[in-house]
Amino acid sequence: MAPNIRDIARMAGVSVATVSKVINNYPHISPKTKEKVMTVIKDAQFMPNSVARGLVKGRSMTLGMFLTTGLVHPFFVHILAGMEDSLKESGFDLLYLSQVNWNPDYSFVRHCMSRNVEGVVVFGFQRFDLNLDELVQSEIPAIFIDLDMLGKKAGYVTSDNVDGIRKSVRYLKEIGHTRIAFLTGGLESYVGKLRFEGYKQGLADLGLPYLSEYVYIGDFSRESGIEATQKFLSLDNRPTAIVCSSDMGAVGVIEAMKEAGLSVPGDMSVIGFDDIDIATHTVPSLTTIRQDTFGIGQNSIRLLLEIINNANCPPPTMIVPTELVVRDSCAPLA
Amino acid sequence: MAPNIRDIARMAGVSVATVSKVINNYPHISPKTKEKVMTVIKDAQFMPNSVARGLVKGRSMTLGMFLTTGLVHPFFVHILAGMEDSLKESGFDLLYLSQVNWNPDYSFVRHCMSRNVEGVVVFGFQRFDLNLDELVQSEIPAIFIDLDMLGKKAGYVTSDNVDGIRKSVRYLKEIGHTRIAFLTGGLESYVGKLRFEGYKQGLADLGLPYLSEYVYIGDFSRESGIEATQKFLSLDNRPTAIVCSSDMGAVGVIEAMKEAGLSVPGDMSVIGFDDIDIATHTVPSLTTIRQDTFGIGQNSIRLLLEIINNANCPPPTMIVPTELVVRDSCAPLA
DNA sequence: TTGTAAGCGTTATCAC
DNA sequence: GTGATAACGCTTACAA
Numbered sequence: 001m002a003p004n005i006r007d008i009a010r011m012a013g014v015s016v017a018t019v020s021k022v023i024n025n026y027p028h029i030s031p032k033t034k035e036k037v038m039t040v041i042k043d044a045q046f047m048p049n050s051v052a053r054g055l056v057k058g059r060s061m062t063l064g065m066f067l068t069t070g071l072v073h074p075f076f077v078h079i080l081a082g083m084e085d086s087l088k089e090s091g092f093d094l095l096y097l098s099q100v101n102w103n104p105d106y107s108f109v110r111h112c113m114s115r116n117v118e119g120v121v122v123f124g125f126q127r128f129d130l131n132l133d134e135l136v137q138s139e140i141p142a143i144f145i146d147l148d149m150l151g152k153k154a155g156y157v158t159s160d161n162v163d164g165i166r167k168s169v170r171y172l173k174e175i176g177h178t179r180i181a182f183l184t185g186g187l188e189s190y191v192g193k194l195r196f197e198g199y200k201q202g203l204a205d206l207g208l209p210y211l212s213e214y215v216y217i218g219d220f221s222r223e224s225g226i227e228a229t230q231k232f233l234s235l236d237n238r239p240t241a242i243v244c245s246s247d248m249g250a251v252g253v254i255e256a257m258k259e260a261g262l263s264v265p266g267d268m269s270v271i272g273f274d275d276i277d278i279a280t281h282t283v284p285s286l287t288t289i290r291q292d293t294f295g296i297g298q299n300s301i302r303l304l305l306e307i308i309n310n311a312n313c314p315p316p317t318m319i320v321p322t323e324l325v326v327r328d329s330c331a332p333l334a
Numbered sequence: 335m336a337p338n339i340r341d342i343a344r345m346a347g348v349s350v351a352t353v354s355k356v357i358n359n360y361p362h363i364s365p366k367t368k369e370k371v372m373t374v375i376k377d378a379q380f381m382p383n384s385v386a387r388g389l390v391k392g393r394s395m396t397l398g399m400f401l402t403t404g405l406v407h408p409f410f411v412h413i414l415a416g417m418e419d420s421l422k423e424s425g426f427d428l429l430y431l432s433q434v435n436w437n438p439d440y441s442f443v444r445h446c447m448s449r450n451v452e453g454v455v456v457f458g459f460q461r462f463d464l465n466l467d468e469l470v471q472s473e474i475p476a477i478f479i480d481l482d483m484l485g486k487k488a489g490y491v492t493s494d495n496v497d498g499i500r501k502s503v504r505y506l507k508e509i510g511h512t513r514i515a516f517l518t519g520g521l522e523s524y525v526g527k528l529r530f531e532g533y534k535q536g537l538a539d540l541g542l543p544y545l546s547e548y549v550y551i552g553d554f555s556r557e558s559g560i561e562a563t564q565k566f567l568s569l570d571n572r573p574t575a576i577v578c579s580s581d582m583g584a585v586g587v588i589e590a591m592k593e594a595g596l597s598v599p600g601d602m603s604v605i606g607f608d609d610i611d612i613a614t615h616t617v618p619s620l621t622t623i624r625q626d627t628f629g630i631g632q633n634s635i636r637l638l639l640e641i642i643n644n645a646n647c648p649p650p651t652m653i654v655p656t657e658l659v660v661r662d663s664c665a666p667l668a
Numbered sequence: 669t670t671g672t673a674a675g676c677g678t679t680a681t682c683a684c
Numbered sequence: 685g686t687g688a689t690a691a692c693g694c695t696t697a698c699a700a
Contacts, residue, residue, distance in 0.1 A: 049447075385676095
């Protein structure tokens with residue numbers, strides 16, 4: 001059985017309070033007793049119980065994380081790695097809160113309070129998801145990933161989705177394209193909407209007209225890439241390039257082009273979004289917009305700790321830059 | 335501020351003890367008081383503080399998870415999804431314990447005890463990793479993923495790596511191959527060793543000879559696939575098929591074959607291991623061994639809860655079956 | 669500089 | 685059936 005603070009006190013011949021003061025590095029402790037207590041602690045391998053400590057201090061040194069159930073987001077590992085990086089030196093651990101979604105009056109807020117978490121990261125949700133409002137309006141520090149939720153203690157971090165797509169459009173224009181089509185992602189999602197916005201702005205930046213027949217409403221999937229391509233190919237005035245809201249969509253486009261006996265990038269330039277592993281391995285390899293997923297994870301925790309540590313800082317927000325990765329799926333227009 | 339049990343007691347006009355009994359569904363409570371207390375609890379949105387509860391009960395309803403620092407395992411999301419599935423109805427939450435690896439006397443065991451976790455899942459470590467022994471020999475229930483650690487309270491879950499590779503070898507034999515080469519993964523890793531073992535057993539099953547020149551010692555990477563291919567192609571008596579310990583290795587093989595002006599599967603059949611996303615998108619698409627990563631996650635938590643709930647069950651072990659996924663990278667031998 | 673003792677929010681053991 | 689009250693392991697006034 002692990003020793004507790006009373007055992008240590010007894011072994012060191014001092015009071016519990018003294019041990020506590022040593023542990024917490026309080027002043028007014030004689031070097032001699034401090035030394036003695038430290039020795040005993042080392043020998044007994046004592047480590048204060050952070051649960052009990054949390055109870056009295058009102059601080060648990062625990063952050064919470066809500067993930068959408070059944071989320072299978074390919075980047076999540078990178079985000080987690082980033083989170084860990086910020087967590088490492090902070091003394092906080094991260095509690096993955098599994099939602100009891102069969103319970104009609106389950107509440108994020110109550111789950112947080114019952115677990116005494118000092119703040120939460122929220123990822124994989126949509127704006128209209130149940131109970132999210134309650135969380136945003138609560139006093140619980142929260143950072144949302146990829147969702148622009150703002151509250152007294154709630155902020156968010158996301159990639160610069162708008163600028164990412166604008167970069168794609170600009171790049172295509174630079175290599176001569178003007179008939180640039182767009183495959184949206186799911187428009188019910190925050191990032192889906194932003195990327196669509198980026199397309200419109202990108203065209204506007206360059207003085208290109210917005211044509212609704214050059215837009216296909218998709219859902220981030222490979223299938224929607226295939227369907228979009230079929231639609232675009234049937235047009236009288238075919239586009240010469242397609243900007244996609246996801247790499248999977250772009251993969252679908254490449255497949256459909258191949259199926260139609262046409263060449264990428266010869267007959268159609270294609271740009272993806274995300275830079276997933278597959279992007280390197282398609283034929284041709286995929287030019288795409290890379291998200292700094294590690295950075296997103298890292299900053300989500302960093303910002304959360306900021307809210308927690310500065311009682312009245314305004315809820316922080318962070319837009320993480322993206323990067324255009326040029327590979328082989330785009331060609332200059334002849 | 336969230337109400338506590340005393341507030342509820344006062345509001346319901348009963349004692350704290352009574353409220354506690356209601357919360358915990360104890361007998362010997364009149365239906366009337368029970369009803370009244372329940373109503374107050376609902377109205378006040380009361381949820382017992384599980385930290386305080388943990389302190390007195392000696393149970394925290396928390397499981398821990400150790401991941402190797404900076405792990406970027408493509409399957410981790412699926413494993414986590416599986417874990418969540420088992421966690422969901424259990425009342426447990428999962429605490430991601432960030433290791434303080436700059437501290438020379440950091441200890442998994444102490445971290446667990448200080449956080450009162452009731453058990454841990456360990457993933458991404460190698461047998462010789464520091465402090466792991468201490469954990470295995472401790473009283474803390476532990477389930478290792480992909481590492482055959484056994485202790486009084488420690489078991490493991492992993493894919494059937496041996497059988498997976500044996501299936502590959504058998505399949506190739508069935509379509510006519512007898513000169514079957516093998517690309518190992520990192521042999522310092524547990525799964526790397528097992529897959530190598532599977533190759534040898536696979537040959538033995540079929541009465542095929544084991545030839546050391548048909549084995550390339552790699553490390554799961556694409557690069558080692560390229561190098562292996564170059565070596566195999568330089569042989570007098572070239573193999574007609576290569577079994578790889580990873581899909582990335584197989585991707586390297588396909589690239590190197592293309593580079594050499596040879597065809598897959600025409601000149602060489604190739605089998606991978608893992609069924610990562612890319613496997614569908616290589617040209618040709620990759621025949622491979624699929625791991626049930628969701629099942630691994632699911633069972634890791636299930637087994638852990640078993641150890642926790644049955645004081646003296648022998649440490650459980652689980653080998654999750656794999657599945658051969660036939661795509662286009664293998665062809666019958668002419 | 670050190671020790672005593674009252675909490676933190678629960679549950680469990682008794683009396684009543 | 686119900687209610688005091690002592691724990692659980694720790695921190696923190698305050699007293700000594």
